[in-house]
Amino acid sequence: MMTRRLVRSGVQLGLLVAVVFLLVFFLDNRYSVLPQAVHNRLPLHHEGLVITDITVQTCSSLNPISKCQLDQDVWHRVEKDLYLGSGWVSQAYVHIKRKKEEELTDEDKVIVDVRTGKLDPAMGDKSQASEKWEARPAGIWIKRSAKRHASDSKKSVTAVDILFGADAVEPRPGWELVPNGALRLETGGDNRDPRLSIRRGQPQKFEKPVPRIRKDGKFKIMQISDLHLSTGLGKCRDPEPKEVNGGHCDADPRTLEFVERVLDEEKPDLVVLSGDQVNGDTAPDVPSALFKIVAVLVERKIPYAAIFGNHDDEGVLTRHTQMQLYESLPYSLSEAGSNQIDGVGNYYVEILANGNNKHSAITLYFLDTHAYSPDEAKFKGYDWIKPNQIGWFKNAAESLKESHSRYTHTHLNMAFIHIPLPEYRDRNSPIVGTWKEAVTAPGFNTHFRDALVEENVKAVSCGHDHANDYCMLSKDLQTLEDQLWMCYAGGSGFGGYGGYNGYIRRLRVFEIDTNQARITTWKRLEHGDIAARLDEQIIVDSGRVVPPQVQEQQQ
Template sequence: MAKELRFREDGAFKIVQFTDPEFAANDEEEQRMQAMMLRILEAEQPDLVVYTGDIIASASHPNPADAFRRACSVPERMRIPWAAVFGNHDSEGTITREQLHALQLTFPYNFAKPDPQGVHGVGNYVLTVGDKDRRASAALYFLDSGSYSPLEYSRMGFYDWIRRDQIDWYTRQSYRLTGDNGGTTLPSLAFFHIPLPEYNDAWDFGVCYGERYDTCCAPWINSGMFAAMIEMGDVMGIFVGHDHGNDYWGDWHGIRLCYGRTTRNAYLDRSFPTGARVIAMKEGERNFDTWIHLEDGTVYSEQARHEPEGRTPAIGARGMR
């Protein structure tokens, strides 16, 4: 029987986003992180867990598959459906993205899908959330935002970007789902690792909520992913990780651009407790709620307001995230 995501009887659907956990050595720090993740899942009781990249720190582990299995074991032991996209640190070592994607597909509660033919990257797929009659009522897009720029250390920046064939794939899926829904777009969310350049625009020129303690390490190339989502009119929110010291969100031209809350140490010179972002959708509504759940159990449903500064995003060396 095919795996299905469904809205609950009360019309709710809840997602917990874990980002940048960087499983590596099974040491005391990692075990504490795992315990935190399990506490958050026990408290929130989500319908889906999403890893938005840098699931493992593959370069620092002699057997990265073992580290990935430990990450997979968190939602698996809770019997919660889950899915993952990959970040720049996932495939730096002796394991490839293809191997990681194939591995996640072997787990009973994993809901990711095999890759479409002829589309750049690994881990591009779409899931639908059904209503009480099993009709698709919402869509969740998962995209591989890549790793490092193929032109790295050049004037084209350090990090990769979502490619044209991925954008074309997304628009085809959106057209298909809209057609199947009688011409009405499905309320949709998108998940990937590296933020779009528009995350800088939202912070610099719009009102945002939350913290920006880190550089927004978006690619310098704007390949048009955000514009395509505006044109299709289905995506309500985008969720990324990558920049461990950022957890802000802001509405930019009708799409809420959201960072997760880092699940691993933020590597900052200030306190920034780890945790998760939680997302709550409601069947039939083109809207969602989101909040931060921290390691100590604190829940922030309201984040600090940041007024636009109107500055041009800095162009310079990007640190590794």
């Protein structure tokens, strides 16, 4: 009897210990390997601080005694697991020591350079021969200066971040990827190619660009939708043609090569990123994915405005956090919009007239179409634009009418969304382009189409359905003044699906001629007749919607 009691007590104690261990394991971020704990916020970079040391702390995710957090009174942890949650046995975090400049003593050393690699950077490099490099874990080498005035130098490292992937890029002003590649980690997870990025000096200030009509009276918008970028090179889905590059296809490089070629040929004045810029399930580090398209635009000094799709926030960064990131980047016109209405990214952009004119020539409205249906039992599929968003749009449009009336030409309005409106399903409406797949619009109709017409918006364009690229004239209204062109951008990214009868990736261009109050649109292809303007059509002329047959007569 006594033996049985001892055994029972021992089992109960063992179960209690196991429960406590599991609670600690799953609730404490120091030990968690859940994806949500990988990186759920942007790194904090405080002004007035300089970095005095860097190290990497590795721990076992199976051992509750093994900690990945150094003394928090001394070290600040950069909240990105270097394995991005793929290390079922190991985790690793970069830690930095930092101080306020005014608190530095004569004994303090300030980091002025960082390298990665197996060998001392001074070896084999005569320019570094007289420099002393200090080794740190994971192949990090740091150069520190003991000179007190070094804290005031532009060489002093003031912030550290980690980006991932062999194709990682750094578009943030003042930031640079550390040379010589990825950190050297122990085995125990997928190779995510973590790379240090450092900033020297204080954050660089930049003003938002002011988009204006060109001297010739024209303004060109390129709509890029459904890029589906990943952390790392990404895997191609349904690539067409399949035989390109001997059948080998890395999704993101091929996508960006396509986008860059068309950017250089079309030279748009503005780019609209209309959702699903990143693939939530293949981008465990969203900035690493997002920075790829941003770097392409920043390099060319092209302003851009972004909205979200249903996949953007399926990873670990919320819409709010991603929009904070967009708002902090150069050439971005993106805004979170009012927090009093549903969604993130309800805003408008005014395109001003040429020269020093302060009058708006074009207004572009951007609305968040959310993601999946909040009432799947009744309305399957996707979410819908909410009544308070429509109210915001109508109030904004009405409030702008008086100022728009002072523009000497005809003021034009357009709108951009991600998920198509229910009216895109109308098989009886005339289309220009291809309709290859079912329209995955919301099942519940809040009649945003009608609000667009009431506020004199002439065209709305969406993404989401990759293999649809048509423009549809919504013709169930009474007069041409009451009609609306509803367009698709077409999918551009090889990280998203495209398997519809040899579908070639594409994107859409709108050219607005303010002298004629005309909007012309066409598409560009990734392969085939790449120089052609596919399905070029005038959709608005003299400020009025043009049906397809009228456009054909004019040509």
